[in-house]
Amino acid sequence: MLNILYDIIIFFITISSLVIVHEYGHFYIARLFNIYIECFSLGFGKKIFQYRDKYGTNYILRLIPFGGYVKFPERVQNNNIQYIKKFKLLFFNQINLLKQILIILGGPIANIIFAILIYWIIFFIGLPIKKNIINEINYISVANLIGLKPNFEIKKINDININNWNFLNIALIKNINIHHKINLEINKINSNFIKNKRFNIHYNFLKFSKEKNLILMLGILPKGLKIYPIISYIIPGSPAEKAKLHIGDKILNVEGKKFINWYHFQKFIYSNPNKNIHINIQRNQKKINIQILSSFRKSKKIGFLGFLPQIINTKDTSKIIYRLSFIKSFKKSISETLKSIKLILKSFIYLLNNKKNIYKLNGPLSIGHIASILVRNNFIYYLMFLALININLSIINLFPIPILDGGQLLFLIFEKIIGRKLSYKIQQLIYIISIIILITIMGFTLINDFKQF
DSSP states (O other): OHHHHHHHHHHHHHHHHHHHHHHHHHHHHHHHTTBOOOEEEEEEEEEEEEEEOTTOOEEEEEEEEEEEEEEOOSSOOTTTHHHHHHHTOBOGGGSOHHHHHHHHHHHHHHHHHHHHHHHHHHHHHOEEEEOOBEEEEOSSSHHHHTTOOTTEEEEEETTEEOOSHHHHHHHHHHHHHHTSEEEEEEEETTOOOEEEEEEEOOGGGGGGGTTSOHHHHTTEEETTEEEEEEEEEEOTTSHHHHTTOOTTOEEEEETTEEOOOHHHHHHHHHTSTTOEEEEEEEETTEEEEEEEEOEEETTTTEEEOOEEEEEEEOOOTTEEEEOOOHHHHHHHHHHHHHHHHHHHHHHHHHHHHOGGGGGGOOOHHHHHHHHHHHHHHOHHHHHHHHHHHHHHHHHHTTSSOTTSHHHHHHHHHHHHHHTSOOOHHHHHHHHHHHHHHHHHHHHHHHHHHHHHO
């Protein structure tokens, strides 16, 4: 119960910060152009606090801190005439098109600036990262075929310096898409001798890693992760299921020999297709001998049992603090923001190209859950997540849906082209349709969230 309450609090703090930044962007540009702002409201529901400033703007905080708006009236009313006369304020419809566009774009721009500021702080104070040290290698994998081994550090990819796993993963994806030819420079820990490992890989390989880390797909297990010989998953219909192995069984011996590591176990199984294999396991403090007939995979001519081991996080001594100077931090923050924008745009394109992907969209529950986990584990990673969803919000708000900023821009430009305002009935109809579209999308994301929890 306390965890759920904690998740809710972190969720509202996260969403409120997004809304405040976004709406303040509209507010700031409007105030800069001397526009009369009737209301700056945060949340919805019952008013719990309000304050009116000298310009006549009413600041309202409502009970449920979710959403918000900035209101610009288009005509003189009894309650605003004194402020308009005193400070010679203008209405939104009295300023030129360029200024109107800048006010509408103020929200998304504010979210982008906030993301840059967050990244700037992160890179200046220092980001804890994991060095590219290999802990284990899968036997049948690209990594094993090219001769990568445990306790080696990956230094460069195609002459680009890489200092952590995240950067390596991004660099691999980029190079596979562009070159297909990968050159890795590696060296053993505590050694300066550099080795080169080259391999070709087609971009179609990425199709198999849409939802997985490309590092793991290549058969590399980073330092900080360890494979334990405890069964975590059994493939239905596999030899393991037929032999009545259970999730949680621990492998002790294989053919009378003590289990060494997962690499040697894989090698033995794959080298013995269509053979009876004797395994000694531990189940509920009892030792049990089991005989499994390994199946024969004709396509690869290898043995197969059909279960996966546990991969557990261990204490990682290879972590370093990635810290930059004040100026370099700023440059890096802009670079990181641009990378995030490109990544999000590519994600939307991928979503549009495959309608089924809407069932993978995360909603507010997932955002709150992820945010609370990151706050508990590492506040720096929470800040990175906050920067990313700020960028996400700025891009989504530019979609041409009438109740979003992009839709407002579309309305504004269309009305300037035709030389008149759309009728009230048409505007209402368009708003209703756009609200239905947004509610439908939100419904899908909530259903996806509930499926995950």
